[in-house]
Amino acid sequence: MKLSEKRNSNFTPHPETDGPIKAVLVDVTELKKRTTQYGDKDEFRLVFETECMDEENDRRFCIWSRGYTPSLNEKAALRKDLKKMMGRELTQLELDEFDLEGLIGHGVKLIIQHEHKDDKTYANISFMAPDKEKALKPSGKYIRVRDRDTDAPTEQTESKAEASGWESVIVHVGKYKGKKLGEVDEVGAGSLISNWLPKAKAGGKAEDAALVAALTELADILGGDDY
Numbered sequence: 001m002k003l004s005e006k007r008n009s010n011f012t013p014h015p016e017t018d019g020p021i022k023a024v025l026v027d028v029t030e031l032k033k034r035t036t037q038y039g040d041k042d043e044f045r046l047v048f049e050t051e052c053m054d055e056e057n058d059r060r061f062c063i064w065s066r067g068y069t070p071s072l073n074e075k076a077a078l079r080k081d082l083k084k085m086m087g088r089e090l091t092q093l094e095l096d097e098f099d100l101e102g103l104i105g106h107g108v109k110l111i112i113q114h115e116h117k118d119d120k121t122y123a124n125i126s127f128m129a130p131d132k133e134k135a136l137k138p139s140g141k142y143i144r145v146r147d148r149d150t151d152a153p154t155e156q157t158e159s160k161a162e163a164s165g166w167e168s169v170i171v172h173v174g175k176y177k178g179k180k181l182g183e184v185d186e187v188g189a190g191s192l193i194s195n196w197l198p199k200a201k202a203g204g205k206a207e208d209a210a211l212v213a214a215l216t217e218l219a220d221i222l223g224g225d226d227y
Contacts, residue, residue, distance in 0.1 A: 013114065014061045014123035015052055020109035022136040023050040025085075026062070027144045028100045031070065036167070036182075043067035046081075048110060048125075049142050059141045063112060063123055066217050072098060077220035087130040107135025115210060117168060124213070166214035172207070181214050193219045 027047035034043050046065040054061050068078040072095055082098075083089055085108050090098065111127035167182025173196060176184050184192070197215045200208040 012054065012056070013121050014050065014063045014112050016114045016123070017052075017110075017112045020111055020127065020129065021050055021052060022131055023048040023063075023108050023110045024136045024138050025103050025106045025108065026138050026142045028104065029145050034067065041069055043069055047142070047145075048108065049136075049138055050110065050112075051136055060139050062142060063110070063125060065125060066213070069220055071220070075219065077217060081128060084128040085130060087132070105138060107131035126209070166217045169210050169214035171211060173211070181211070181218065189215075189218055 025046060026049045029044045029047065031042040031044050034041050045067055047062055048065070049060050049062050052061045053059075065081070066077065068081070069076065070078070072079045072082075072090070079090065085103070085106065107130070109127075109129045109131050110125055112123050113126040115122045115124055167180060169181045171177055171179050171181055171184065171192070174192065176188055176192070181189065193215050197212065197219070200212050
């Protein structure tokens with residue numbers, strides 16, 4: 001799978017929501033190798049089409065998840081988000097072999113929040129749960145990444161997802177305060193994950209949200225079982 005690195009200055013992020021909105025899973029992207037300071041990692045993303053209309057383009061908005069490593073260990077970000085999407089823990093049979101393609105068309109409720117960095121606005125998923133009412137159906141206008149012309153630019157929302165990675169989040173606590181998380185060495189990152197992250201998750205403070213999300217993603221990349 002080939003992905004474009006082009007950025008579109010006219011990109012309109014998914015609108016921020018006041019509460020949960022209906023959405024449906026429309027894509028599971030192929031694995032893409034991502035180079036980090038901790039080595040090369042394979043990641044993929046989930047793509048959701050929401051009920052919010054992009055009137056300018058006569059289609060629904062889509063939003064891309066954070067990047068996931070293909071792991072179902074108990075601390076992996078993918079397993080945690082699958083539990084949120086399905087409203088339950090995975091069965092042992094599912095843990096032995098889980099077919100993500102089988103979730104295409106699965107209805108969920110999402111809350112979208114905006115993050116402002118470098119004079120740009122990015123949309124992120126801050127809440128995810130199964131839609132237990134009449135689920136949203138795909139509109140049919142979204143084309144899966146694997147089915148597109150590989151020479152054509154990818155979705156603007158994918159560029160957004162790549163641009164809002166954990167590396168650029170500023171650490172606001174401890175000895176690394178003021179540094180981007182991507183500039184913190186593995187020992188320091190591991191310390192933040194082990195010592196600060198559990199307390200911050202329990203505290204639920206708004207000012208900690210960005211770093212909590214970034215460290216959670218990084219823990220998955222590093223192999224969550226070690227932290």
